[in-house]
Amino acid sequence: MLGSGAVRADAPLTGTQPAQWRVIWTADPATQATVSWSTKEAGSSHSVRFRVRGSEDSPAEQLAESGRYTGGEFESYYHHVRLTDLLPATAYEVQMVSDGNESPGFYFVTAPATDRAFSILHGGDSRSDQDARRRMNKMIAGLVVDSYDNDDLADDILAFAHGGDYIVTGTKMELWSMWLSDHELTTAPDGRLLPIIPARGNHDKGKPFNEVFGFPDGDLNYFGFDIGPQVRFTTLNSETSTAGDQAHWLKAELKESRPTHRWLVTQYHRPVFPAVKTPGSGLKSWVPLFEKYDVDLVCEADGHNIKRTVPIRDGKHDETGVVYIGEGGLGVPQRTPKTDRWFLESPGMADQGNHVFVLKFTRDALQGTCLLEDGTVRDQFTRPVRE
Ligand SMILES: [Fe+2]
Incomplete structure (x- = not known):
């Protein structure tokens, strides 16, 4: 080395x-x-x-x-x-x-170019409780180490998607610097760096976000790429106009990706089926596209709780619909979810607690696991391959 x-x-x-x-x-x-x-x-x-x-x-x-x-x-x-x-x-x-x-x-x-099983992590909201953030980062490093400490390729964690709200005040570099130093804790003891896939949150206003994550100045922070040939991972920006150019881009992205990929997964910050707050504008701009192109899983943040919706289509529970998970617990005080919202009722769920999701992609299924800080499995779900 x-x-x-x-x-x-x-x-x-x-x-x-x-x-x-x-x-x-x-x-x-x-x-x-x-x-x-x-x-x-x-x-x-x-x-x-x-x-x-x-x-x-x-x-x-x-x-x-x-x-x-x-x-x-x-x-x-x-x-x-x-x-x-x-x-x-x-x-x-x-x-x-x-x-x-x-x-x-x-x-x-680097990501594979062949069709193999693998896993990624998704979480969000690390802005307000630095001790918890550091504990979650250490947990993430441990998950990565464990995922390679066996012969099972499917559990190998390739990357960490962060759904935004890294820090409280995005214009303050002092806070970013603390986050950046804390992020070192996700590095495995043998020096393995876990690639991060960044989404912009409402607290991540200003220029530092692009400077921290290497985006060109003025970049709008929505992008898509393949992780292996069968997983299309799309990051959206809920903190700029969700309609217009971004919606047009999303439509083209999903239209092109759907016929050629087993799995379409999207992340962005502000939830459109929130467990606490009111829906983001993506509800109008993006959800019809998610449903038209049969996105397999949507990862949200911002709410500071744990949730998994029922599959949703046309504003109601429909097994052919889209599942939304979230909503951020990498170092923020948790809010009480409104469990009486129809989309959270069983077989959906909602709770609170620091957490990270492990998303495992195999030929047969997309398996999601919500892990609490102490390693407890709080939720598990499976999305079948769409026919
Ligand atoms: Fe937020």
Whole structure:
């Protein structure tokens, strides 16, 4: 491996020592990934060394796109290296280097290009309870380790979809910096970086979101990509116009993906079948498209509770319909769900508690498991392959 084997979370953000390491998926994750980190000072030279894990080749080196994070008095700098032309289902060693200061050696694994079973995580809302956020991040690292500690490919966790509301005030870089340091805790002890798939929440206003996750300035943060050839994963942005361009894009995305994929999964922040609040505008802009193109699972956040709706079509329970899960518990006080809403009644459910969802994709079924912080299974569900 590049660098030392010892990976320590909570790296101090000091000078030009690389810290706040992360891997981000926003485009074809079989061949692309963004490797990002932060430094306290601007420095002058920032790059990533990388090579296929275990290779004896001398590592390639790619320069970062760098800049100062926007967001108040707090000064720190982002560095993004957009790796492309990667091999699918391949582990890459990476090491961040800023002005000669090296990060520990890490690795990440690209998405498969073949049809195999796998799992991903989904959660949301990590903004208000830092202790809980850190505990959930450690739990996530443990889930990842356990998922590779056996011969079962189906439980292997490939990525972590975060449905937004990372921090309370999205314009305050000081808060982002705390989140970024806490995110280091999702790194496995052997240096495995878990790719994050970011969605924007209502608290994530302002420029730092794009700077943290390597989006171009002004990007609208909706995108879709394949995870393996049979899973289409679409991230929407409930914090900009959900109609107009985004709805047109979603329609084209789903229309093209449905005939060629076993599973269509979508994430965004503000729920359209909420357990606590009123529905987001996606109820009008997106739900007719979810239903027309038979989306298999929709992952929501924002409500601070646990929920799984009944399958919904045309505003009522229909076994051919769309199931919505959520609504955020990665470090926020939980709200009391309104369990008398028709879409939460049995066989749907609602509860509260810190949680993360494990979504397992196999040839036969999409299996969802809602895990509480202590590892208790709070909910399990299965979505069948659509005929
Ligand atoms: Fe929210």
